[in-house]
Amino acid sequence: MPVDDFKHQGRRKMLVDLLMTKGIEDKKVLEAINIVPRHLFLDSAFAEFAYRDEAFPIAAGQTISHPYTVAFQTQLLDIHPNEKVLEIGTGSGYQTAVLVAIGAEVFSIERQKELFDFSKIILKKINLEPRYQTYGDGYKGLPSFAPFDKIIVTAGAPEIPKDLLQQLKIGGIMVIPVGEQSQQMIVIIRLDEDQFEKYIFGDFKFVPMLESRSK
Template sequence: MVRDQIQGRGIHDPAVLAAMLKIPRHEFVDEALHAQAYADNPVPIGHGQTISQPYIVALMSQTLEVQPGMRVLEIGTGSGYQAAVLAEMGAKVYTVERIKELHLAARKRMTRLRYLNALCKLDDGTLGWPGQAPFDRIIVTAGGPSVPEPLVDQLGDPGMLLIPVGPSRRAQELIMVRKEDGKIVQENKGAVVFVDLVGRHGY
């Protein structure tokens, strides 16, 4: 998976590659789907949600330029796989999920796999995690109509926020929001397809 799907498509960050080589991706999907876990596509995890394809996880992780010790907010815990990758890279991860069943399963999984530097919360992710702000990095693993203002407010300075944004569902552009010296700059990183970002500042 790592060699063919990730390195072969330009992912070069050694921390990302090492994390994805180490983490057992099949542990993040139902047993019946273990054979699909390493395929180059998303895999359903229930409740209309998916675990993103390996390349997208690697791309977003590399684009964020995460360094050990950084505080990273993730919106959309899902299976917990993206949070595990960030935790394996040495980040302190704060991850928020709105669906109770997914939240509970991910929290149990993270504990079992010993990712104790990843904290899980059940809440509306579009509101962020105000009590733990500011964050060095914020990653949103669902697509919304715009960049939620609470997330921008909770971004540290300097800081980077990565989020899929688009006027129509399931078709977005990956937007990088940078905050530096009080200024906000946005950069389009290309077309992506994600499940809907649901919440007060989403769909």
């Protein structure tokens, strides 16, 4: 496994500086980006470019998101230490690691077995493991662990899954990219049992959220 040396640490600092120029202001998010060794989540062929603000292919036809996208979604969540965060789409585990580095109690679901296996190994190796990690259907969430303070979806959903809305605590925040070919970043705040506020934060491009096998 590649090491995390001074070269990578220096590149991370440059990435943090770049993200600040792009509007990322949350110090907890910036510190987490500075801590997490993104190059370890990539194929060795891309490791040299890991600290560019670019997406790269990973296993199972998926991608690791731009660092800006990861930072932007995380900033929108407004995470506080020890909050319960449900992550839909573990992917390579990079976003998971950022959430854990901030101090969140993370519950993560991944639909692709290859990615689930990879992320579980790498997160353990760098000592940034989530509270709970499973292989399963993100559309269903994790009702047995609900309610969650925050929910983050890391794939493009054609619509907002109702099951996830019901697993958000009152006062909680969900961040989800919604759309078919491209997505709008949506922030949802649960006001009470039946009411939700919705805010839109620009256009993004994500791989699609996989449909439930039960349909």
